[in-house]
Amino acid sequence: MLINWWPVLLLPLPLLVIPLAVALGQVVRGGPVTVMSVGAGLGLGSFWLALDSANLFPSTEFAPAAQLVLWIAISALAGGVLLMAAWAIALAQTFRARQWVWLALLCLAVYFTFATLIYFESSEYATCLLNPAAFSQAFCGDINPDALPVFVVATYAAPVILLLYGLVVGARRRQPHALPDGLTISQLTAEER
């Protein structure tokens, strides 16, 4: 057998955060979308923190520690997986409830976040932007530090919009329907029963 099965079987393991998030979502206000968007935000934050001190392209300047590479991979994978899951659930909910404004907002936010993540994972720009003093000008080229807030906002656009959606829509769903005028709710006493 020429296939090395261990990495193949280990790589999908971060996907198991989804059942965990769904289970937590049963007890949290806003449901699974809220839990997953918070998890995605934490995962992406961890990814940024790790990028701050690592160079993803070891052949160019220095080789990062294996643990750091593992941290970056797990953070990006868990963050991306949770983001995608929250996106799929929120999308189905917006269509079912015909919330077209939310749908447009979610599509835009998800597009910008994924574009930013793909850009950061396919170039050395993030490493240089976060840690310009550590690398040579020859390696990084011209970096505009003013672009940092734009990239941070774009990275967090989708988790934040999904979190807002989860909280707003989840809270609306749990609100009791208003009773008609003149009706009140009271507890049955033992005698009335």
Added chain:
Amino acid sequence: MTSVWASIALYALLPLAIVPLVLIGRLLPNGAITATSGAAVVTLSVFFTFFNGGYGLVSSQTSLASVIVWLLGLLLLFAAWTLAFTDAAQARRWRWLIPLTVTAYLSFAALIALAALPDPCALAPGQPIGMSGLQCGAPDQTAHLLVVIGCYIGPLTALLYSLRDTLPRRQPRPAEAAVSSLRAEGDE
């Protein structure tokens, strides 16, 4: 530089591929799950049929289109599984949770095996590989079968879950009813 931005813009569009499917799903029973899992099965079939899926994505013959179709299959499988799992958990259909999770896990593993095979010859019978035109030997049929079954098992389980109420099923007999053969009674 323009091509870099163009490819980033293209890849970032992939997560939006589920938008039209969820829209189509409004016309189907248990819509979004049926549409995404069905689309995942179709995408995987396209990958295996037209993009030489048995090759994996490691050979020099890998095209941009094959990578995009593979990614699309992965995303659709992921969306179908997430929607099915969440629906099953919210409706407290506990007996579906384990089959959905196990089959999705196997499918992801099979899709990763396709993309990350260390040796392209593992699944490519009699094909010239790489610049040197290396000729692959006898194919590993077991590995090939495992990977193909693994790829399909996840989306098919999600599809089965979404269509469970439309499938014909045997009605249970009333408590006092019994079944006996007419012929046996007639013979007597």
